[in-house]
Amino acid sequence: MDNNRLGGKSVILRLEMNTNEVHFGQVASSIFEAGGDIVAIDVIQTSQNVTVRDITITVTDTVDIGIITEMVKSLNGVRLVNISDRTFLLHLGGKIETKLKAPIQNRDDLSRVYTPDVARVCMAIHEEPRKAFTLTIKRNTVAVVSDGSAVLGLGNIGPYAAMPVMEGKSMLFKQLADVDSFPICLNTQDTEQIIATIKAIAPGFGGINLEDISSPRCFEIEQRLREELDIPVFHDDQHGTAVVLYAALINALKIVNKSIHEIKVVVCGIGAAGVACSKILLSAGVQNIIGVDRQGALVSGTTYDNGMWQWYAEHTNPNRVHGSLREVIQGADVFIGLSAGGLLRREDVMAMADNPIVFAMANPTPEIRPEEVEDIVGVIATGRSDYPNQINNVLCFPGIFRGALDCRATTINEEMKLAAAEAIASAISDDERSRHYIIPSVFNQAVVKAIRDLVIKAAMKTGVARRIPREYR
Ligand SMILES: NC(=O)c1ccc[n+]([C@@H]2O[C@H](COP(=O)([O-])OP(=O)(O)OC[C@H]3O[C@@H](n4cnc5c(N)ncnc54)[C@H](O)[C@@H]3O)[C@@H](O)[C@H]2O)c1
Ligand SMILES: O=C(O)C[C@H](O)C(=O)O
Ligand SMILES: [Mg+2]
Known part of the structure; x- marks a missing residue:
């Protein structure tokens, strides 16, 4: 597992320095030489000869924080009191709390x-x-x-x-x-x-x-x-992922100029997300989807213990292609990864059709890192927030529930999910769309509102809304 990524790219070192033996400038330059960038310094305590400071450091992915701490510890007159990972600090005592709408004053x-x-x-x-x-x-x-x-x-x-x-x-x-x-x-x-x-x-x-x-x-x-x-x-x-995936695919296909009815799609990881993403693509008109899990492609005629795989094999892979991911990915237009980190190799992507679309959506480590294939893909996306094109269900669940709650829907049905996908896809205009911008940002406030509005309309149309919001009365 990539601990640098998981542990965050920023740490706070609490250093006790004996000012007779070391100057802060020496400490700062050794941190810099080891690849750290000092972004903040807080003086915690200071006396005649001793000063305690919190040094906030950011590093790029390739830098090992261990080397920085070893470098600092090797300086005479410096004691490393503590290392705080900012991600862990954000989690201290949990991330949410209960608040009152009105205080009880009397x-x-x-x-x-x-x-x-x-x-x-x-x-x-x-x-x-x-x-x-x-x-x-x-x-x-x-x-x-x-x-x-x-x-x-x-x-x-x-x-x-x-x-x-x-x-x-x-x-x-x-x-x-x-x-x-x-x-x-x-x-x-x-x-x-x-x-x-x-x-x-x-x-x-x-x-x-x-x-x-x-x-x-x-x-x-x-x-x-x-x-x-x-x-x-x-x-x-299942559904949050499928909605966002479908929205992203609509826009990615426009970039590579391919039709949804003609593409060959390989889905790796036929679990919760893989099944739901495949189902939404089948209903959108994709003809050739091949699902691959640990033991290779799912093919009709095989008996699976997993009832969902039985269904899946019977409704996908029309050419009954057998084999491993390596084999079935040959000539594919789209790869959708919903499995585990690092499963896809550059050679596999090279064996895909021209201008391949690679959605490596496993979290936190994608099936392949964008930097490994950036130069040979039409479009690449991951589930993470630190690369462009984040295909993550966070783009769907807040807005779809906002809509469902506002109209007191009894359920979230297919029409509501498709409405959400449409809202997400159309948040990117023709002028804005590019291979690095197929899907809107999580922070684009207009997206939640657009999803909410279309979801409410779909709920009303399909008769599952128990309340008609004022603007629709
Ligand atoms: N980007 C997103 O929005 C998003 C949303 C949902 C899930 N995911 C990611 O997709 C992955 C699967 O999530 P899930 O909820 O469907 O889990 P799941 O456990 O239901 O399914 C995972 C599937 O992947 C298969 N798999 C695991 N290792 C494999 C391998 N080496 N080769 C082939 N298949 C393998 C498993 O057998 C299983 O069928 C996770 O990494 C998750 O983080 C991403
Ligand atoms: O939690 C996420 O980032 C997305 C998704 O729900 C996942 O399980 O990976
Ligand atoms: Mg999840």
């Missing part, structure tokens, strides 16, 4: 938000349950639920280790779309227990965003919850 407030007056509100909801949407947090709150079984491409790392990702999703919900949410990591990977638990907590939520639950269990969990709950249940790794 007895009168207390008697309204709590006993006795709160009882009147309880009874109003008891008499008319749909008032839960107007009188509780249900109106604007989503549960972000994981069992920690397929966290990014890190695999089954469990519910405790999954929390930072779920907290991150909650931050994004709030910042990008003003959706409140709770990160909930379940200490079970049993399908029935997960379904029962989510059903039991559903009353407080206007939607359920399932996250990082491995396939094939994720398919049954989502399907059952969709049938048994009257609020949207959306497995982000």
Whole structure:
């Protein structure tokens, strides 16, 4: 694993320096020589001969932070007190908190938000349950639920280790779309227990965003919850990814001037995301999709334990091509990676058709790094924020839930997902589009609004909206 990338590109060194033995200039130049860039210096403590300073350093990907610390430690009169990784500092105590909409300032407030007056509100909801949407947090709150079984491409790392990702999703919900949410990591990977638990907590939520639950269990969990709950249940790794992927492909095909009906697409990793991305492409008219997992291409006529793979083999790979990724990628126009880091080689990309589109979307390490193939691809994209063309479900889930909550949708259906994809794709105008700009930025505020508006229209059109927002009345 690439620790430099994962650990962040910026650290803070706390150094104790004996000013009789060393000058700060010597320290600064040795950091510089080892490849570090000093971006901030804070004096923590100072006495006659000793000074303690926090030195914030950034490094490029190729620089080893260990070399910088060794260099500093080797200087006479310098003691390395502590190294803080800024990413870890951002996670101290978690990333989100609860806030009150109004403070409780006196007895009168207390008697309204709590006993006795709160009882009147309880009874109003008891008499008319749909008032839960107007009188509780249900109106604007989503549960972000994981069992920690397929966290990014890190695999089954469990519910405790999954929390930072779920907290991150909650931050994004709030910042990008003003959706409140709770990160909930379940200490079970049993399908029935997960379904029962989510059903039991559903009353407080206007939607359920399932996250990082491995396939094939994720398919049954989502399907059952969709049938048994009257609020949207959306497995982000499936549908959020598929929506953004489809939007990106629409724009990438315009760059390489190829038709969606004629391309050969290889999807690597037929899990939650791979299946959903393939399904959206099939419904968009792609004829030739070949799915590859650990044991090679999925081909009809083979018997698979995984029921979803059985379905997949029967609905894709029309030429019944057998073989490994290496073999089936020959002549492909598009590679879609939703598997694990580093699986694709430059030679594989060289064997693709002219102007290949490579979407290496495994997180945090893509199937191939853009710098390895930049010169031989038509378009390349990853799931990460530190390269251009970030194809990541974060472009979809805030806006699609904003729309679903605003119209109190009972579900998120195919029409709503396609509307979201259309909103994302059309955020890039013909003039703006380039091989490095096929997909809008996460920070483009217009995208969430555009998704929300089209999603509401699609929900109203398909009869799943329980409330018509004022602007549509
Ligand atoms: N960019 C995005 O928005 C986005 C969204 C969802 C998932 N992802 C990434 O896609 C990957 C899969 O996520 P998921 O939720 O579908 O997980 P998943 O566990 O449901 O599926 C992963 C699939 O990849 C296969 N796989 C693993 N190693 C492989 C290998 N060496 N060769 C071939 N196949 C292999 C597994 O067998 C499995 O079928 C992860 O890296 C995740 O971070 C990215
Ligand atoms: O979390 C992300 O960055 C995207 C996606 O949900 C993933 O699992 O990789
Ligand atoms: Mg995920």
